[in-house]
Amino acid sequence: MAKLIIEGGHRLSGQVTVHGAKNGALPLMAAAMLIGEPVQLLNCPRLSDVEHMGRLLKGLGCLVQWQGDTLCIDAGGASSLALPKSSAGAIRSSAFLLGPLLGRFGAAEVPYPGGCNIGDRPLDLHLKGLKALGIRVEEGSGCIRCYGRPKGGVEISLEYPSVGATENLIMAACGAEADTVLVNPAREPEVDDLMVFLNAAGFALRREGSSRIRIRGGGKGRGLLHRVLPDRIEAGTFLTAAAITGGKVLVRGARGEHMSALLQTLREAGCRIRTTAEGVELTGPERPKEIRFSTMPYPGFPTDMQSQVFALCTLAKGTSLVEETVFENRFAPAAELRRMGADCRIRGRTALIRGVKALRGAEVTARDLRGGAALVLAGLAAQGITEVYNAQVLSRGYENLAAALKGLGASIRKEDQSP
Numbered sequence: 001m002a003k004l005i006i007e008g009g010h011r012l013s014g015q016v017t018v019h020g021a022k023n024g025a026l027p028l029m030a031a032a033m034l035i036g037e038p039v040q041l042l043n044c045p046r047l048s049d050v051e052h053m054g055r056l057l058k059g060l061g062c063l064v065q066w067q068g069d070t071l072c073i074d075a076g077g078a079s080s081l082a083l084p085k086s087s088a089g090a091i092r093s094s095a096f097l098l099g100p101l102l103g104r105f106g107a108a109e110v111p112y113p114g115g116c117n118i119g120d121r122p123l124d125l126h127l128k129g130l131k132a133l134g135i136r137v138e139e140g141s142g143c144i145r146c147y148g149r150p151k152g153g154v155e156i157s158l159e160y161p162s163v164g165a166t167e168n169l170i171m172a173a174c175g176a177e178a179d180t181v182l183v184n185p186a187r188e189p190e191v192d193d194l195m196v197f198l199n200a201a202g203f204a205l206r207r208e209g210s211s212r213i214r215i216r217g218g219g220k221g222r223g224l225l226h227r228v229l230p231d232r233i234e235a236g237t238f239l240t241a242a243a244i245t246g247g248k249v250l251v252r253g254a255r256g257e258h259m260s261a262l263l264q265t266l267r268e269a270g271c272r273i274r275t276t277a278e279g280v281e282l283t284g285p286e287r288p289k290e291i292r293f294s295t296m297p298y299p300g301f302p303t304d305m306q307s308q309v310f311a312l313c314t315l316a317k318g319t320s321l322v323e324e325t326v327f328e329n330r331f332a333p334a335a336e337l338r339r340m341g342a343d344c345r346i347r348g349r350t351a352l353i354r355g356v357k358a359l360r361g362a363e364v365t366a367r368d369l370r371g372g373a374a375l376v377l378a379g380l381a382a383q384g385i386t387e388v389y390n391a392q393v394l395s396r397g398y399e400n401l402a403a404a405l406k407g408l409g410a411s412i413r414k415e416d417q418s419p
Contacts, residue, residue, distance in 0.1 A: 003391050008385075020045045037222055201223075243284040246287075269289050362387075
């Protein structure tokens with residue numbers, strides 16, 4: 001257990017370098033199982049979710065080791081097809097291993113995965129797609145058991161452009177006997193990065209417009225070296241931290257083209273933003289303007305940034321309106337923000353936020369990864385001391401967030417607590 005102690009009122013300034021993307025690294029790690037030869041992932045973030053996935057791969061017989069910020073995975077000796085429940089239940093991304101295990105071995109057993117409690121995230125789309133590939137699926141006793149090699153030769157239409165389902169089906173289809181076409185797939189940069197990785201490994205995938213992905217069957221993977229793309233959510237969190245404190249921060253390595261919807265919303269809030277080959281720089285206003293936005297699948301506003309920008313809205317001049325269309329529990333941090341003086345009301349999937357002139361420090365608890373980040377940002381701007389409990393949840397998606405913010409001028413320290 002850990003808590004963060006934050007003294008608010010310090011404008012952030014300076015430069016920070018973004019790490020590799022959590023949501024990019026996890027499917028790449030799973031894809032190493034499909035390839036079965038040595039894979040090196042450069043710029044891989046050292047996060048608790050990455051460590052959990054590493055333990056899952058080791059449990060399946062893979063060799064996993066770090067060399068600086070490069071994660072080396074050799075799945076050549078993998079043999080076990082059943083994931084240990086103790087590790088698989090800790091992260092949602094354990095479900096990513098269904099596709100590669102089926103693509104390589106023709107069988108897989110995965111416990112129902114865990115992760116942050118941000119809403120109902122069923123695996124229905126994953127399993128429906130696998131069945132369309134000719135896989136027999138059995139559910140029961142807390143596990144998902146899948147049997148059979150993917151056949152391919154089908155067109156699978158996703159009812160919703162789920163990132164996880166798209167990535168899982170891509171990996172399964174790489175091991176199929178015939179071509180597979182995904183209709184209405186996710187368009188996130190992390191999906192495209194997985195496709196770049198798999199193409200470099202010897203498989204053949206391509207987008208056909210914005211609504212189709214074709215995966216050629218019968219491919220065989222080979223080992224490779226690949227750089228994990230920058231984390232657009234970590235970058236967005238640093239930019240929003242600059243915005244909420246009225247500071248000026250350059251996020252080195254951030255790719256503005258991956259954050260268009262977020263950057264447009266921050267501009268509407270009164271921020272000045274400059275994008276260059278070096279990264280993205282934001283200068284925050286004295287006080288944000290009211291804004292309205294809805295979370296949507298990429299290239300829309302990312303649900304993973306909703307909580308952080310929600311915190312920014314609590315200090316805006318006027319009334320902001322936020323609609324959450326992806327995960328129904330994303331507004332959970334609102335109750336903690338009210339403890340800091342925020343004026344916000346939640347009705348279903350819509351939040352009405354009346355900006356106040358100042359937040360005040362308080363004891364608050366992080367319930368999930370992005371909600372915890374929102375409380376940290378609120379604490380940076382609040383008057384007095386804010387203590388964020390359950391802060392270890394932040395390590396699921398941020399590599400030492402407190403140290404990065406301290407390097408930008410924040411007064412923040414971490415304190416470990418006895419359980």
